[in-house]
Amino acid sequence: MTKRFRAAAAAVIAASALAATACAAGDGSSGGSSDDPIVLGASGPLTGNQAEYGKNWQEGFQIALDEINGDGGVNGRDVEIKFEDSQGEASQATTIAQRFVSDDSVLAVMGDFSSATSMVASPLYQRGGLTQLGITNSHPDFTTTGDYIFATSITQEVEGREVATKTGTLGENIAVFYLNTDWGTTAFDVIEDQIAEDGNNLVYSTGVEEESTDFRPQLIEARDAGADVVLYYTYYSSTALLAKQADQVGLDVPEVAVSSNYSPELLDLGGEAVEDVYLNTVFFPGADDPAVTDFVTRFNDEFGYDPNSFAAYAYDGVKQLAWAAENAETPDRDGLRNALADGSDIPSVIFGPTTFNDERRIDDPTFTWLQVQDGDFVQTDDLN
Known part of the structure; x- marks a missing residue:
């Protein structure tokens, strides 16, 4: 998985073939057959002024994918990520959102990086019934667009x-x-x-x-x-x-x-x-916590340096969406969204096992x- 990830990381993080069996667009029935991969979308900056943050995300994604797929995937299905380069621009983020909503193989999306860029795309995800997980979106109003919009980032x-x-x-x-x-x-x-x-x-x-x-x-x-x-x-x-x-x-x-x-x-x-x-x-690699130590060790073995909070948020995002897919009553967009909203002890290397509140955010972070x-x-x- 690592070599395949690296080969794609310059533009799109995914395996070369993502041919999931498509169902009717936007009707909550997407998800493919039991042999198809669990496909997650990511919209973020791979080029432009914010490109370093996209690189941090890629690294966190890779560690999570290696871990999940190395352990047999989600109910036997590999997890893959389609990473689209928004360049940190709102116009690009909305175009990407339209593509993801129309692609029935995509069960949930992470991003974009900034709140301003992400919030322009949020109405498209909400109308399309596609969960948007804001892994670095701190605007207080980010999740107010609707019940398909979640955020793990603390608010401004x-x-x-x-x-x-x-x-x-x-x-x-x-x-x-x-x-x-x-x-x-x-x-x-x-x-x-x-x-x-x-x-x-x-x-x-x-x-x-x-x-x-x-x-x-x-x-x-x-x-x-x-x-x-x-x-x-x-x-x-x-x-x-x-x-x-x-x-x-x-x-x-x-x-x-x-x-x-x-x-x-x-x-x-x-x-x-x-x-x-x-x-x-909110994330420090030197923290005395076994989950943090394990993540930091695997990250350092792979890249030769410690992860920062952006890599940790990306790692958490993949792990949390994979957890939701595994615990969903139905393996589709609605099932994943409901599992995320209703679940408890959702994995997080940043916060520890956590739950989303009524505003679909994390409560009481520590710094x-x-x-x-x-x-x-x-x-x-x-x-x-």
């Missing part, structure tokens, strides 16, 4: 308050740089409220564009406003550049980044500039705080 409401409060322990005069997208602006509203609730001062804030190459004017304004700590609610490419240019303009204060930056790419792009940056995560030290992510006692 929860994470925004966590990062705002912990940032405030490093300095009371806070500057916030947030991505100028629905994801970023929604989080900023929460952060702004929490800063005030904690009795700290928001001395500067600005939305930034992911494509921007010069943040120095805004960083100078943050410096001159008296910021003694900076919070970056941005993706790794923007955060790395912000940190570099903060050094250039003399904004020498503690820096905090949101969990989307927990990626080797932040270290590669940021270099010395991201040294000492703090960031949060681990990390800091970049000597070019690596290490657990810190400063914020834990």
Whole structure:
């Protein structure tokens, strides 16, 4: 399975033949014969600015597929993934959603990466009766489209308050740089409220564009406003550049980044500039948990380094959908959706055995705080 996965990973993760017996589209009866594979769709960025996250997903998918299929599959059926490259673009995600809904072999879909991109496609999945599992979608409204929309990612409401409060322990005069997208602006509203609730001062804030190459004017304004700590609610490419240019303009204060930056790419792009940056995560490979240890060991044996939270979310997504397919009353789209909604002790290397709440989300996540030290992510006692 590993070699076949690698050969396809550049564009589509799947075996070469996915000829499942098709039933009537959208009527909940799809699923194929007992000899056909369990096919899951994935919509995410394999190229473009967010491509590193797609790579993380591919790696997590591979470990899950190797494990599931190595143990005999789901009721004797192999699990396969069709991974379509959205480039992180909403227009591509909707086109992919249309293809997946029309493809009766696909029983559920993971993705897209960002909430904004995913939520544009959600109505298509809901109308098509095809479960969309948002493995990295934190927008508070992500699951409100309908009862076929699930999310394992924590909400911006929860994470925004966590990062705002912990940032405030490093300095009371806070500057916030947030991505100028629905994801970023929604989080900023929460952060702004929490800063005030904690009795700290928001001395500067600005939305930034992911494509921007010069943040120095805004960083100078943050410096001159008296910021003694900076919070970056941005993706790794923007955060790395912000940190570099903060050094250039003399904004020498503690820096905090949101969990989307927990990626080797932040270290590669940021270099010395991201040294000492703090960031949060719900998954830490050094955790003292047998399930985590087993996953990390198999991942490290395969790729030569530890998984990050995005690989773990991808691993969880495959395992959870495979669990739902195995426990479904009927081996079709509706059966899988109902198993996911009604099940308990659903496997998760991030949260432990879990259950989806009435909003089809995970309740009460816990965070681990990390800091970049000597070019690596290490657990810190400063914020834990």
